Amino acid sequence: MRRAPYDGVVLTAPVSVPYVRYTNETAHWWIARALREVLKIIDMTPPELDGLSVSSFTLAPDTPVGLTQHLGLSPRWLDTVPMGGACGVAAMRRAARAVQAGDVDVVACVAGDTNRIDSFRNLLSAFSRFSMDATFPYGFGGPNASFALLQDAYMAEFGTPREAFGQIAVAQRANALKNPQALMKKPLTLEDYMNARMISDPIGLFDCVMPCAGAEAFVMMREDMAVAKGLPFARISATIERTNAFPNDPIQLRGGWAVDVDELWQMAGHGPEDIDLLQTYDDYPVICMMQFEDLGFCAKGGGAAFVAKHDLTIGGDFPHNTSGGQLSVGQAGAAGGYLGLVEAIRQVTGTAGPTQVPDARRAAVSGFGVINYDRGLCSAAAVIEGAGA
Amino acid sequence: MSTAVSEVAAALSRGTARIVDLTHTLDPDFPVIVLPPEFGQCARFRMEEVSAYDHRGPAWKWHNITLNEHTGTHFDAPIHWVSGKDVPNGAVDEIDPGAFVGPVVVIDCSDGAARHDDYELTPEVIETWEAQHGRVPKDAWVLMRTDWSKRSGADYLNMAEDGAHSPGPTPAAIELLLARGIRGFGTETVGTDAGQGMHYTPPYPAHYLLHGAGKFGLQCLCNLDLLPPTGALLIAPPLKIKGGTGSPLRVLAMVMA
């Protein structure tokens, strides 16, 4: 085993700043709210924070460098992680090694974005070189059409009915109804899902996340410091990451996790059957299903059967996206890449409150990000463990 | 004390005498002579606004105009033709201005022209006219009335596969007029010569013989039917263009009311 374990470093202070649909505040404002909250929890002042990792789409014209002066921080370790929905796990695994090596003691990892009325359209038009040249001019207007193409091919290839995706969305909504911070408050039935208006066939209304503003954060810290401060914490058992995997697959029917999945479970020291809950990146239910397959919970193409066989709610036999996921909580830009990890930290430290899965100790977290041209480029996954309640 | 000139002025003021306009309006659609394509052509009349009380000139309106010396109702000077190239004072700026105002007689060929597009003004026609109206006076303008100015569109140039067909003088007719000592010759058509004038000897006899003799031409006249056969005064001063072979001009006649 050539991967070093994550001894001596822990995850603590999970913070979710409540999302709003539209805001006039900047990304700086949202990130600052999350940072203030985590600093309160770990009982440190801004000048004492010696590490910072930031993920955001709407900081321009600033980068995280400008943010440090804006917020009065002077870190000796600064990271920026532009990996979209994979940024949470990616930020975590970079910060963890830096703390382990002693380059920094405490890293606040934060993701936050604003959402003004025209934010989404402006974001799309300048999202990437390939989106500007090769998707935006075709009416794509966002990732919906790109994922619709993916789902169209996936359904044709594996014969998956829309109902299977609907079950994922329905279960997540049931979970979200226990989360006071979720933006979606109404129950969702499978009939609602099937009859909703189509956005980009076969993607329907309830396959899509709602863009909003918000921020999520956690702290990577030396274990002895966390113990001294009496903070509940989680350990990292395993992580993997891959960018631009399988570039020759004509359509993306599998993500980068499939390249390194064996290494993930080997490093964790157990198999997928031993986790208590799974947080996947859920910009679309079809991607959740891909993560079930590529992370080893079922065979490729077996996603529909898997979903039919399991109860994905908090109280069920396979708790999935326990806070409701982005589909029901909202997608606050890059914070969507943190949402699952932050909720997982709460779960395995027994601090999830109304969404707590009983006796949860082990969580798998998966991220997927940066749809560039015709596929999501970044994938990442992690297994974390806590002492539970 | 009244003089002949002050009496003429008074007659005009009183209305006993009046001015007749013998000029076509200069506009872009008025035909010009058309030469074989290899040769340089007569520029058509064109107007372009420079400004019209607007951002190009807030309080004024003016145009640039483009035209040939022989566009529209125009004057031909002796140097216009090869036969007159060495005539002294043969350019429009050199001709004695006294030549621009003088007596005019009108020979009515309108019946003949109505019957025949290629109607010819011949010595016989001139002598028949003289029998009725007296000899063509020395130093007078002679105008050939054909009512051709009432034609419009393609009927004016009246071009066919073998060229234009319009009335004009024979060489002998011009020689007779020159023998009478006329000042110049004018027509309602686009040239002083007949449409088929190239087939005479010399070709284009009106141009060749008149200008060779230092005489002048007027073309594209109209309203000749409003003039008496004799007794009118023609006013036809061309622009004073340096070395000019002719110019568009305002041709007026003074007649008794």
Next chain:
Amino acid sequence: MTEPLAPPPKKNPQKRTLTPLLPPATRSRAALGLGVMAATGRFGLQVCAECQAVQYPPRDACVKCLSHDLPWQDVDPAGTLMAETTIRVSPEPYFRERMPWRIGAVKLDAGPMLNCHLHGEVARGDTVRMALKLDRAGQGVLIALPLEGSDVMQDDPVLRAMSCDPKHRRVLISDARSPVALALAEALLAAGAAHVFAGEPEAWRHWPARAAFEAMEDVSLLPLDVTDVSSVQKLSAEIGGKVDILINSARFTRPGGVLGNDTTFARDAMEVNTLGLMRLAQGFGPGMAARVQDGTNAAAAFVNLLSVQALVPDAGFGAFGASQAAARSISQSLRAEFRASGLRVMNVYAGPGEDDPWFQPAPPPKVTPKALARSVVQGLVDGVEEVTCGDVARDVYARWQDNALLLERELTGAGA
């Protein structure tokens, strides 16, 4: 199957004319190469000079070997449609007005995956023929076409928006006296044009083909002289709102090099060929630009019939060549000025014409009026910007694209 395009109803005079909207227009420099291909009716992509890998989307280094030598070349357009979706919601105003909109993912036989527009007659699993077309923003975009389309495949709304098809449109030919005008009118009507307006300069000079125009159905002769600004203004005031395609056939040609000549014919050539074009554009352009999104017979294109001497003058045609080059430059300015409206400017280059008296001494091959008319109509249907008609023009244009300085030396007598 494609619904045949019905002739449009009469325009409702009480309704506001829609402002032309454009699809997203921003592109990287590399991606502009797609527009060059689309403008000339080719299907081509970057092909790595070192490892032959075909690249898409356009990029700055080879995706396989990192070479930066990526020349644009013609590529096999065959592919397979692997996935499709029908977009029903978009934040982009252009597409919002045109929902639902189908797009697809095609695996090109030559290698890359293409996200593209879909013709209505293709579906997932089909073998398709890819094409690069100019969209209304004037950018090159991909569209998957059926291998064998129906007779009315041109009526597909997605394809028609990328075309300047004369079907159901009203066309103004600026000079009916041009030797190509009659054949052009006939070809346009055969292609389904609703009406042809034919401009007649100098009606006071007979011209033999007039009777042929008078005898044609759906053709009107109207006074128009491109050298007379009042004539252009008068006609544009009268029919400007009904001109969907304008074809400038007015041309003044005289032989003569620069030396040993005066500037009289040169001035006439500039007056007709260059300033005449400007007057037509000034008179009719704004009205056409305002009507690019006006239903089935929306305004579509401004067409210049140019001599290939616009690229390099022939010996013995100095003034004429200059006037053609100047006209070409005007057309480039017009393309930029019309960009915001989506009105296409199409240049059709041809060598000496068969019926053009001023090229009577020139050796064959020459272009017949019928051949030129065919090229114009096909260019409009294909929605291209640059058309070459006949062997001479095709050859000169290709050599000019390849090395303009070399072509100049070849054509101005420096070679053997």
